[in-house]
Amino acid sequence: MKPTFSIYSNAGLFLGGMVSVLLYWYLSGEIAGSPIKIERYIGYFGAAFVVYAVTIFFVTRGNSIPPLAYILLFAVLFRIIGITVAPQFEDDYFRYIWDGFVLSGLDNPYQYPPSHYFSDENISDEYQNALSGINYPDLPTIYAPTLQFSFLLAHWVWPAQVMGLQLIYSVMDVLLILILAQMTDRKSLMLYAWNPLVIKEIAFTAHPDVAGAMLLIAAIFFVKNRPLLSVVSLALSVCVKPFAWVIAPFILMRLRKTYVFLFAILVLVIYLPFLASGATDFTTLSTFGKHWEYNAAVYHVLSQVLSATNARLLCGVLFVMMYLVYVRNYCASGQTSIRGDILLGGLLILSPVINPWYLLWILPFATFNRDIWPWVASCAVLLSYFTGLNMGDPSLASYEQAKWVRPLEFGMIALAIAFDVYRRWRDEKVGAPPRA
Secondary structure: OOOEOOHHHHHHHHHHHHHHHHHHHHHHHHHHHOOOOHHHHHHHHHHHHHHHHHHHHHHOOOOEOOOHHHHHHHHHHHHHHHHOOOOOOOOHHHHHHHHHHHHHOOOOOOOOOHHHHOOOOOOOHHHHHHHHOOOOOOOOOOOOHHHHHHHHHHHHHOOOOHHHHHHHHHHHHHHHHHHHHOOOOHHHHHHHHOOHHHHHHHHHOOOOHHHHHHHHHHHHHHOOOOHHHHHHHHHHHHOOOOHHHHHHHHHHOOOOHHHHHHHHHHHHHHHHHHHHOOOOOHHHHHHHHHHOOEOOOHHHHHOOOOOHHHHHHHHHHHHHHHHHHHHHHHHHHOOOOOOHHHHHHHHHHHOOEOOHHHHHHOHHHHOOOOOOHHHHHHHHHHHHHOEHHHHOOOOOOOOOEOOOHHHHHHHHHHHHHHHHHHHHHHHHHHOOOOOO
């Protein structure tokens, strides 16, 4: 039967979109008017998730598919609203602004930590404000070269203002949606385009991970017919954050050796300006990798019975084993689709750090199959924002979470995974077509 979209589904989609617009609009109004409590802030996004889930459930039932124009229209509106307000419960963007400023003067942002500039009286007030807001000011920046170039672009577009960053990353997000529109079905596209976590972490809080995710998906999209574009996109993506390296080998397997060599050259060229001046992101990346923990799952449990070093080592071994098993099965099956959601999800569940915006790498891959756990995780991970600092709770350390957070957050994700496993078992038992 040919897919259709009835007038009732059309009205339901429009209603769901408008209710979401109103939620984000009222939230932006509260943020602009006065400080907002974390409970109320996350409550708005929780309500947006309810509207999002109900809308998708009702307008995509049966043989009905939502029009692309509607999906794009509201996706853009949601992001425009987010761009208009300053980030809440976030301070990472101060570092982005500062790095763009340093790079604009042709200095290497990896060379000195921000604290090196505290006594510099030649820095203007607007950049002094950014400098004073940076967390861990005694460490040089952790952000890799591709992100540094995006910070520089934001500096040129809107100096010293977070809105430039929000605008650039929201545009990249829309580009990602347009690429996904060529690769997946409309329901799955809507799951990403309207996802409240995506809208919060990019438009509302200017996290740059979408740059890496967009470039990585572009590399997969172009790999068959435009290998040169694929290689360039992949090289830029791996120079955003290490997550892209997990997926890169599967893309390189599909390219001729000439393009693999070109990929290596491009990565070197991207890093070369920083290597030439003697400093890169590796130093601070190593420091955070050795010492930082936040919202961890498996690692947190292991660290209760093992030393931090041994817990990290064991989690690393477990991930390598999982990765090698996947590679073996991937090669043996001759498949070309990459389960980036499983690979990156496995990495995160074993990682000492699970920041909510890390899921921006997983969700585009989740649009290629029918598992629900990534979408449940995108909602559950919002609970991680309930920390001592955000709640103003003196009984908790700044980044310490309330005791109920992790059991509830990872309990929801575990139930979603169990449902996906059950559904696959049920489908295999009744002989239903396999799910991607």
